[in-house]
Amino acid sequence: MGSTIVSSLVAASPPPPGDGKQVQLQAFPIIEPTVRYGVALDTFSLSLDTIQFGQTLSDILLGMGMEPLDALRSSNTFNDMLDVRNLRAGLTYQVLDDPDTKGPDYMIYSPSVYRYLKLDLQNGGQDEYVKLPIRVEEGLAAGKIESSLWNAMVDSGHSFALTDKMEDALQWSVDFYHVQKGDAFQLVYEQEYVEDSEAGFGRVKAARYSTGGKDIYAFYFVSKDSTQQGYFGLDGQPKDALFLKAPVRYSRISSRFNLRRFHPVQRRVKPHLGTDYAAPYGTPIVAVANGTISKSGRTRGNGIYVKIRHDKRYSTQYLHMQKRAPGMVVGKRVNQGDVIGYVGSTGLATGPHVCFRFWENGRQVDHTRLNFPDAEPMPEEYLPEFFELRDTYLAQLNSVGDPIEKPSEDDATVSK
Ligand SMILES: [Zn+2]
Incomplete structure (x- = not known):
């Protein structure tokens, strides 16, 4: 006591x-x-x-x-x-x-x-x-979205912080800005204990998110020789894509890419060549992919901003920052998920948001409509090891909820 x-x-x-x-x-x-x-x-x-x-x-x-x-x-x-x-x-x-x-x-x-x-x-x-020493146990969670992801998680008796971990697992394949009523999830996650009290969460080890008639899976797998590591789908193919779906979490899209938008500050029709994510002041903005900072500065329109060159083809740009993260100077290497700055409203902005701009071959494009190249597939020799782990997790996910898709009959590797 x-x-x-x-x-x-x-x-x-x-x-x-x-x-x-x-x-x-x-x-x-x-x-x-x-x-x-x-x-x-x-x-x-x-x-x-x-x-x-x-x-x-x-x-x-x-x-x-x-x-x-x-x-x-x-x-x-x-x-x-x-x-x-x-x-x-x-x-x-x-x-x-x-x-x-x-x-x-x-x-x-x-x-x-x-x-x-x-x-x-x-x-x-x-x-x-x-x-203090941390003890880790696996836990199971399941929920269904009635109004919001927050409510679904809290109503199922779990801390909202677990949503963050779920997003880590599924961020490449689920658009969490558009969760819909009726979406459902099941998770196997790591619960950390300190001195027999629940502390934080470790990693989500397995996740199934069911939306729009589809089941989306992510299984965390590390091969015995450690060469394969990360989240993989039901078929063993990597989930981590070249680009994250958005540069901020728990935001909402407040303005889409639109070539004929009426600009709220300048009060004239002006193409909107980015996607705006509204979020509170100070929310971390992350690099959506690995790359090198190609611009970092402040202009009257952009406010404080950073631009990242990812490869010969793609660059991304993040505008209206409150401030940049320390060290974000031209030439700096950043990895996917690194915090590069914080949401603000510098430059021509009516409220706190990040205007996210996506450049393909030097032209600004609507990233929400792009299909990105997949990551390298897992070499075949690792698949048996992966499937064994996956089936264990699948049984756990099935113990707290049902998939909405029937596994295809001729896919012998999908058990259950
Ligand atoms: Zn914008």
Whole structure:
């Protein structure tokens, strides 16, 4: 019981409501002996405080009555391991107080459920930074879209964060901007546990997304010799394409490629040679494919933008950024999925969005209508190994939902 309380404290985010004052909570009654953070918690009273905006570790330590020199030294030590100069406002820390000693004994700060920082306040300077072991178990999830992907995931009893992992698996083949009522999904995913509490998600190992009369599959496979690695479809062909479907997640297309669009800012008919994805300020923008930055700058119309040359044939361009990610200068190599900037509204823009432009042989084209070349197929000798794994996952997917397509009769390799 004690550990449940503590773990829910550690995970406590958003913080308890506070109005700038530090809220001292009462000590929790602890029934079973509980060892956590390397101490027997039973002998301490626990209190929980919220980090205030702009508060530094030494502010907190001074506030607890630590000597200024000790506080400074501890802060410096920890800054090497963890950026304590930037404690995250709103996160909580715990103070462990043994009533038999004078003053508080330990301060525990967990920037995430995966790690914590322990400061021994009695022996100013004794410190520990611990990465907790992660245990991984496979979990199953299934849902059906009634209104949104968010609702479908949450209604099925799962965290929305799992949607992100599902998108990792299916991003090349499912257009998540156009999910439809009646779409369904089943997943085999990695659930991470830290100290027996659910922490985050690892990878989605297998996914089936059913939409428009089709089942789309992705299976994560690493061959025994590690030469084949990534997501593969039902037939063992790679799912990862040359290009991602969009440069931002959870956005919506607010304006399509259109040669006769009425421009909302300039108030005249002007071709729209890109696809606009509306998303909140600061949303990361990612490179849709590997390439080299060919332009990086600011113009009156484009605002802050980056252009990437992918190969002789294709380039992409990302406009109206709030700012670029560090190091995004001409000549820099980027990989598919790398963050290159953040959504903004610089230049001629009415609201936060990224205007995404796709160039083919020097001409701007509508990327939503292009068929891209496939990735290299998996060499045949790996297929038996892949099919074995796939069939295991397929059975798991089938245990929580049904496909909408019947597997073809003459395809002997498709079991179930
Ligand atoms: Zn645009």
